[in-house]
Amino acid sequence: MGQARRKEKDKEKSQEPAPEPSPGPDAPPATDAWVKPQGLSRRGWGVLIGLIVLIQFPLIHHALIRGQADVTTSVPYTQDFSDPAVVKRDFFSTGGFWREVDGELLAPGVKNNPLWLQAPLPDDVAVEFDVRSEAPEGDVRLELFGNGMDPASGYVLVHGGWNNSLSVIARKDMGAPSMDVLKRRASRNGTDNADLVASGVYDKDTAVRVEARGTPVQAGRVYHWRVERRGTKLKWSIDGEPMLELDDPFPLKGRGNDRLGLSGNESQIFFDNLRVDTPDRLPATAPAAAAPTPPPGPYADDFNRDSLGDAWNVTNPSAVKLEDGALTVELIHNRPVWLKQPIPTNATIEFDAWSDSPEGDIKVEAWGDGRSFYAGDLRLQYTATGYVFILGGWRNTQSVIARQHEHTPDRAVRDGQVVVPGKHHHFKITRRGGQIAWELDGQPFLTLQDSAPLEGPRNQYFGFSGWKTRVHFDNLKIEPLAP
Known part of the structure; x- marks a missing residue:
């Protein structure tokens, strides 16, 4: 082969890279240039993805089939929680250390992680169980017709929520607007507020709640719940007394809305004697027989003895005592001493009351329910069940008659x-229907006219109450008014 021509050799020489200059004596040492690391091979990626799927399989499984929770048992269902293995066998939860303790189911501050029964519910259902909270915050919860995984995916029933101040049945959202709010919206739309569906404010995706105040959870007390649904009506009772009712024109049911969950938040709650069936097969259990309640009538008490006895329901024992022939309360924090005997709707109530403190704050409740008390955050408002009479409240600056909300x-x-x-002040309270008059030391003091007077079985009890001040009560006398 012949030699390359000179022109071609010169061209090849010009394309060679120029030699790098030699580093000077003060130049930094040379470093290797960055080279992009080699990525995972296909096999490596496959192994990594497989590990992720294996670790996250339970969550991925439930996410993919949400609304189709596992089934390990069936309705009718009865459980007394005497077997520790039942929690894992028949139930599912995404959190909370749910466990059996001494024949009861313990929810130790589960922070809204329900324990779901792994059995589909019938469309018409009845649920009964016993429950108690060992904490003053209350907040006992039941999830009904949920999806078996997420809280508030169906109906949520809450007893003593929001610092033990409120009880609700909520549809899909515990913070939903109340039914009264929806009715007002319907009225603004020019529709009869009874027909929420026609007004357009209520459809199958609506979140709503019905609520009741003045129904706190008493720490340590065992409550018997019954919840049943027939058709569109969901009814809830506690200890045989109606609590709340929700009539839902679009009842939640079917796959994705067919599970029951027991729940709570911060409180330590114990559940027992769970029964689930249809309403026809599970008739309401009669409440335990109690001592017969005497009819409303006269009552008198001079407190001249060593102990209060069975005539009174003391909701804050550490704040109440008898001394020098009088009833004394201090730091009672709106937890009344209720007279167990009902009082007449139309009656006079007289007693003496005094305090050695210049801050005053002498308080009683009349025509309340005879058992409710405040058990929430002491910085928040208390809602009574009857009429509240406060002499010298707010550091002895104001006196009031209040209907439940002071x-x-x-x-x-x-x-x-x-x-x-x-000074021993003499109180005289007189009620005729919705007209309430208060006399102090023989002189007219305050009056209240109530257009919707509180009356009936839930509003026929009297109680001595208070906040912080040390107050003494004596010489109670209750008399029915002549017709």
Whole structure:
């Protein structure tokens, strides 16, 4: 082969890279240039993905078949929680250390992680169980017709929620607007507020709740729940007494809305004696027989003895005592001493009351339910079940008659200092229907006219109450008014 021509050799020489200059004596040492690392092979990626799927399989499984929770048992279902293995066998939860303790099911502050029964519910269902909270926060919860995994995926029933101040049946969202709010919206739409569906404010995706105040959970007390649904009506009762009812025109049911879950939040809650069946096969259990309640009538008490006895329901024992022939309360924090005997709807209530403190704050409740008390955050408002009479409240600056809510503008109010330290003030309260009159030391003091008077079995009890101040009560006398 012949030699390359000179022109071609010169061209090849010009394309060679120029030699790099030699580093000087002060130049930094040479480093290797960055080279992109080699990625995972196909086999490596396959192994990594397989490990992720294996670790996350339970969550991926439930995410893919949400609304189709596992089935390990069936309805009718009865459980007394005497077998520790039942929690794992018949139930499912995404969190919370749910466990059997001494024949009961313990929810130790499960933070809204329900324990779901792994059995589909019939469309018409009845649920009964016993429950108690060992914490003053209350907040006992039941999830009904949920999806078996997510809280608030169906109906949520809450007893003593929001610092033990409120009980609700909520559809899909515990913070949903109330039924009254929806009715007002319907009215603004120019539709009869009874027909929420026609007004367009209620459809199959609507979140709503019905609520009741003044029904706190009493720590340590065992409550018997019954919840049943027939058709569109969901009814809830506690200890045989109606609690709340929701009539849902689009009842949640079917796959994805067919599970029951027991739940709670911060409280330590014990569940027992769970029964689930149809309403026809599970008739309501009669409440345990209690001592017969005497009819409303007169009552008198001079407190001249060593102990209160069975005539009174003391909801804060550490704050109540008898001394020097009088009933004394201090730091009672709106937990009344209820007279167990009902009082007449139309009656006079007289007693003496005094405090040695210049802050005053003498308080009683009349025509309440005889058992409710405040058990929530002491910084929040208390809602009574009856009428509240406060002499010298708010550091002896204001006196009121309030219908359940002592901070709302519909109170009867009298401003000014009125409690004289050490003075025995004489109270006389007179009620005729919705007309309530209060006399103090023989003189008219305040009146309240209630257009929807509180009456009936839930509003026929009297209680001594208070907040912080040390207050003494004596010489109680209750008399029915002549027809």
